[in-house]
Amino acid sequence: MTIELSSGLKFIIFFLLTNRENYCIFYQVEVIKSSTNVMLNRMTGRVLYPAAAGKREEEIMKKLMAMLLVGVLSASLLTGCGSAPADETNAPATEEDGSAEGTDSEGAGSEGDTYNIGIIQLVEHPALDAATEGFEDALKDKLGDKVTFDYQNAQGEATNCATISTKFVNDNVDLIMANATPALQSAAAATNEIPIVGTSVTDFITAEVVNSNEEPGTNVTGVSDLAPVDEQIALLQRVCPDVTKVAVVYCSSEANSVYQADLAAKYLKDAGIEYEVFTAADSNEVQSVITAAIAECDCVYIPTDNTFADNIEIVKNVTVPANIPVICGEENMCGNGGLATLSISYYDLGYKAGEMAYEILVNGADPATTPIGYVSDGIVAKYNPEVAEAINWTIPEDLVAIEKEEE
Numbered sequence: 001m002t003i004e005l006s007s008g009l010k011f012i013i014f015f016l017l018t019n020r021e022n023y024c025i026f027y028q029v030e031v032i033k034s035s036t037n038v039m040l041n042r043m044t045g046r047v048l049y050p051a052a053a054g055k056r057e058e059e060i061m062k063k064l065m066a067m068l069l070v071g072v073l074s075a076s077l078l079t080g081c082g083s084a085p086a087d088e089t090n091a092p093a094t095e096e097d098g099s100a101e102g103t104d105s106e107g108a109g110s111e112g113d114t115y116n117i118g119i120i121q122l123v124e125h126p127a128l129d130a131a132t133e134g135f136e137d138a139l140k141d142k143l144g145d146k147v148t149f150d151y152q153n154a155q156g157e158a159t160n161c162a163t164i165s166t167k168f169v170n171d172n173v174d175l176i177m178a179n180a181t182p183a184l185q186s187a188a189a190a191t192n193e194i195p196i197v198g199t200s201v202t203d204f205i206t207a208e209v210v211n212s213n214e215e216p217g218t219n220v221t222g223v224s225d226l227a228p229v230d231e232q233i234a235l236l237q238r239v240c241p242d243v244t245k246v247a248v249v250y251c252s253s254e255a256n257s258v259y260q261a262d263l264a265a266k267y268l269k270d271a272g273i274e275y276e277v278f279t280a281a282d283s284n285e286v287q288s289v290i291t292a293a294i295a296e297c298d299c300v301y302i303p304t305d306n307t308f309a310d311n312i313e314i315v316k317n318v319t320v321p322a323n324i325p326v327i328c329g330e331e332n333m334c335g336n337g338g339l340a341t342l343s344i345s346y347y348d349l350g351y352k353a354g355e356m357a358y359e360i361l362v363n364g365a366d367p368a369t370t371p372i373g374y375v376s377d378g379i380v381a382k383y384n385p386e387v388a389e390a391i392n393w394t395i396p397e398d399l400v401a402i403e404k405e406e407e
C-alpha cells in the first residue's frame with residue numbers, strides 16, 4: 001500500500017518520526033523481527049510499507065495513521081491561520097532529519113577528520129593502565145586534538161565488558177581499543193565491522209578472535225604482550241638455584257594465562273624441575289590458592305595474569321611472611337609484590353597499538369591484513385628490592401632494581 005502525501009504534510013511526518021524516537025525505534029525492532037521493511041522516501045514524499053506485516057505491525061500502523069490524521073488537521077489549522085508557506089516550513093525539518101541520518105550512518109572520523117575511539121579496559125592495575133596511557137599518547141602525538149577517547153573500565157567483570165562493547169557499537173565509534181583478552185573477546189563478539197585493536201593480549205589465536213597472527217582475516221588486530229616465557233624460567237633458575245618444586249599459579253578463566261602456564265610447564269619439565277599447577281576461578285579464590293601453593297612448593301611462578309595482578313598485594317601478604325620467592329611475568333606485578341621478572345614495557349605495548357590504530361584510521365590499513373605486533377625491545381631482568389630484603393634473598397648482580405614510584 002502506498003500513501004501519497006501532500007507537500008504540506010511532509011513536515012508533520014518528519015516531526016512525528018524525529019520527535020517520537022521511542023515509538024519509531026520500537027516499530028523498527030518489530031519490523032526487523034518479522035523480516036519486513038519500512039522506508040521513508042524524502043524525495044517523493046511517500047511512506048512505503050508492506051501490505052501484510054503481521055498483526056502487531058498492523059496495529060502499530062493503525063496508530064501511525066491516527067497520528068497522521070491529527071497531523072493533517074494541525075497542518076490545516078496552521079494554513080488557515082496564515083502560517084509560513086509550506087515550502088519554508090519544510091526546509092528546516094528536512095535538513096534536521098538529514099543531519100540525524102548522517103549522524104547514525106557515519107563515524108565521527110568523517111566529520112572534520114576527528115576520530116572517536118572507544119577504550120575498554122578489563123580492570124584497573126598498573127600494567128593495563130600503562131598500556132592505555134601509551135595508546136592514547138601515540139594517537140595524541142599523531143592527531144593532536146582531532147581524536148577523542150571514551151574510556152570505560154569493566155572492573156574485572158566479563159558482563160561489563162559485553163555491556164561496554166555494545167555501547168561502543170551503538171555509539172558507532174570509529175575504532176575500539178580492547179585492553180586485555182576478555183575485553184577483546186567481548187568487543188569481537190559485539191561487532192565484525194568496527195575496527196578493533198587489542199593490547200595486553202598474549203595470544204590472539206587462543207582468544208579465538210583471529211585466524212592467524214600473520215593475517216588476522218577479521219576486523220581484529222593488535223599487539224601481543226607475550227614475554228619470553230622460556231627466558232623467564234631461566235631467570236627463575238638463576239634467582240632460585242636451589243628450587244625443588246615450582247607452583248605455577250594463574251586464573252583459569254583467562255585464556256592468556258592458560259597459554260603462558262602451558263609454556264612454563266613445558267620449560268620447567270625440560271629443565272628437570274618439578275612443578276604443580278594451581279588455579280583460581282576468580283579473585284575470590286586468590287588467597288586460598290596461593291596459600292595452598294606455598295604449602296606444597298618453594299617457589300611461585302605467575303604469568304601475566306590480570307586477576308593475580310589486580311590482587312598481587314594478597315599474594316605478597318601470603319608469600320613474604322613464608323619467605324617464598326615469586327617470579328612474575330610482568331614488571332608492575334613484580335614491583336607490587338613479586339621478587340623478580342623479565343618483562344616487556346606495557347607503555348611501549350600500548351604506544352605500538354596506538355600507532356597501529358593510526359594506520360587504520362588515517363591511512364586505511366585493513367585489520368584483516370595487519371599482522372599481530374610484538375614488543376621485543378627493552379626486555380630487562382629486574383627485581384623488587386623491598387621484597388628481596390624482606391625475605392632475605394640474594395639477587396644476581398646483573399638484575400636491575402625496580403624503582404618505587406613516588407605517590
